Amino acid sequence: MADSPTEETLLLVDPDHDFLDWATKHLSARNLRILRCDNAQNAAKVVEKTAVDVVIAAIALEPFDGLELLTQIRQISPHTLVVLTAGFPTTGQVIEATQRGAHDVLRKEALPFELRPVVESALQTLEDRRSAEEPVAELPTVDGRVKIIGVSRALQDVFKMVGRVARSDAPVLISGESGTGKELVAKAIHEYSPRRTKELITINCGAIPENLLESELFGHEKGSFTGAIAKREGRFEQADGGTLFLDEIGDMPLSIQVKLLRVLQDGSFSRVGSNETLKTDVRVVAATHKDLVAEVAAGRFREDLYYRLNVVELRIPPLRERREDIPLLAEFFLQKITRKNGMARIRLTAEAVAALQLHNWPGNVRELENTIARACALSSSSILLPADIPLAAAPSAMRNTVAESMDRLLNAAPTGTNLIDWVSREMAGRVLERANGDLKEASIELGVTASELRQLLARES
Numbered sequence: 001m002a003d004s005p006t007e008e009t010l011l012l013v014d015p016d017h018d019f020l021d022w023a024t025k026h027l028s029a030r031n032l033r034i035l036r037c038d039n040a041q042n043a044a045k046v047v048e049k050t051a052v053d054v055v056i057a058a059i060a061l062e063p064f065d066g067l068e069l070l071t072q073i074r075q076i077s078p079h080t081l082v083v084l085t086a087g088f089p090t091t092g093q094v095i096e097a098t099q100r101g102a103h104d105v106l107r108k109e110a111l112p113f114e115l116r117p118v119v120e121s122a123l124q125t126l127e128d129r130r131s132a133e134e135p136v137a138e139l140p141t142v143d144g145r146v147k148i149i150g151v152s153r154a155l156q157d158v159f160k161m162v163g164r165v166a167r168s169d170a171p172v173l174i175s176g177e178s179g180t181g182k183e184l185v186a187k188a189i190h191e192y193s194p195r196r197t198k199e200l201i202t203i204n205c206g207a208i209p210e211n212l213l214e215s216e217l218f219g220h221e222k223g224s225f226t227g228a229i230a231k232r233e234g235r236f237e238q239a240d241g242g243t244l245f246l247d248e249i250g251d252m253p254l255s256i257q258v259k260l261l262r263v264l265q266d267g268s269f270s271r272v273g274s275n276e277t278l279k280t281d282v283r284v285v286a287a288t289h290k291d292l293v294a295e296v297a298a299g300r301f302r303e304d305l306y307y308r309l310n311v312v313e314l315r316i317p318p319l320r321e322r323r324e325d326i327p328l329l330a331e332f333f334l335q336k337i338t339r340k341n342g343m344a345r346i347r348l349t350a351e352a353v354a355a356l357q358l359h360n361w362p363g364n365v366r367e368l369e370n371t372i373a374r375a376c377a378l379s380s381s382s383i384l385l386p387a388d389i390p391l392a393a394a395p396s397a398m399r400n401t402v403a404e405s406m407d408r409l410l411n412a413a414p415t416g417t418n419l420i421d422w423v424s425r426e427m428a429g430r431v432l433e434r435a436n437g438d439l440k441e442a443s444i445e446l447g448v449t450a451s452e453l454r455q456l457l458a459r460e461s
Contacts (some may be wrong), residue, residue, distance in 0.1 A: 013039075209450075239429070
């Protein structure tokens with residue numbers, strides 16, 4: 001533990017006496033006094049009467065839970081650092097605990113590896129804080145509604161970051177591959193922020209043609225362009241006091257980027273066709289699956305806008321980096337799909353779960369959900385075996401399948417046609433059909449912008 005000449009005091013709070021015995025032995029160290037309680041009410045009394053430096057408390061406590069205990073401890077003794085533990089802490093518990101001021105939230109199964117380092121970190125934080133005489137800020141509680149499935153450390157770190165950044169108005173840039181859940185994280189930031197009583201408005205920058213995107217964002221005056229038959233408020237006006245989520249910001253045209261920069265700088269903008277300067281109070285959260293540093297280097301994204309947006313960066317890990325979340329996600333999607341379609345309960349065998357965890361999931365959570373949906377649709381029993389799950393083929397088999405498909409496609413091409421244009425148009429049309437006409441989803445699957453997809457579909461043979 002921390003090498004300090006003065007004794008530090010640690011309070012363990014858990015209804016499980018076996019855990020209290022283990023933790024006491026595990027954390028025992030010179031200059032560390034360890035106290036124990038098996039309920040929240042007694043723990044609050046101990047903190048009230050004794051100078052406690054660090055509290056390790058379970059979330060599942062009686063007669064009130066660990067989150068309420070955290071709040072009471074912060075009121076009684078603001079300097080005390082609190083670490084909460086749970087078997088499977090939920091999204092809301094991790095975010096809310098962070099916002100209420102928890103030093104950390106740990107899964108119980110990880111405690112043999114993480115408890116000692118976290119306690120050492122907490123004691124060091126206290127020592128540094130005392131040296132600098134840092135004030136301790138109080139964070140209010142909120143009632144969040146977003147549910148993000150996952151227990152992996154990587155995802156728990158995302159939840160904690162959401163809890164930290166939600167209170168401020170700083171722009172947030174969410175990065176991550178397609179299908180990782182960037183929009184869900186943006187919703188969580190809004191719903192755990194003081195702006196949650198106002199609107200969260202989402203706009204996909206790659207799904208709207210360049211000539212309409214400016215109007216969509218900033219509004220327009222009547223007659224300002226062909227088709228502008230009435231004055232229209234833009235998204236920045238509609239989101240005033242709330243949050244604007246700019247999805248796929250990497251696809252925003254340069255001509256619009258400079259106008260967005262102005263709003264981020266001073267909150268001012270003008271409608272298309274107007275000289276009047278308007279003001280808005282909007283918190284901007286942006287997301288992209290592109291490498292914006294590379295886009296800046298290539299001249300496709302403004303460097304000054306990148307730094308304005310990237311005040312806080314939040315990276316969402318791909319599914320292959322958090323495979324321990326796959327069983328929970330698969331079970332969640334199974335229940336969601338069977339409930340929605342009025343189907344009998346379907347369950348995954350252990351072998352099927354193992355097969356899911358071995359897959360690389362290039363399409364991330366979205367691909368997993370679609371895979372489970374297909375498996376449910378094709379299932380002939382209430383149990384899913386590995387053979388019932390339509391995972392991608394092995395690379396060699398895939399290459400053979402692709403070659404055969406390409407041969408059939410080329411044989412079907414009209415005589416004298418431009419093969420590249422024709423194949424591109426046919427592929428784009430098929431992907432759009434598979435996406436049920438969703439231009440955004442189809443463009444992501446094809447790896448092009450929505451405007452490029454429109455151009456593909458409009459090509460003549």
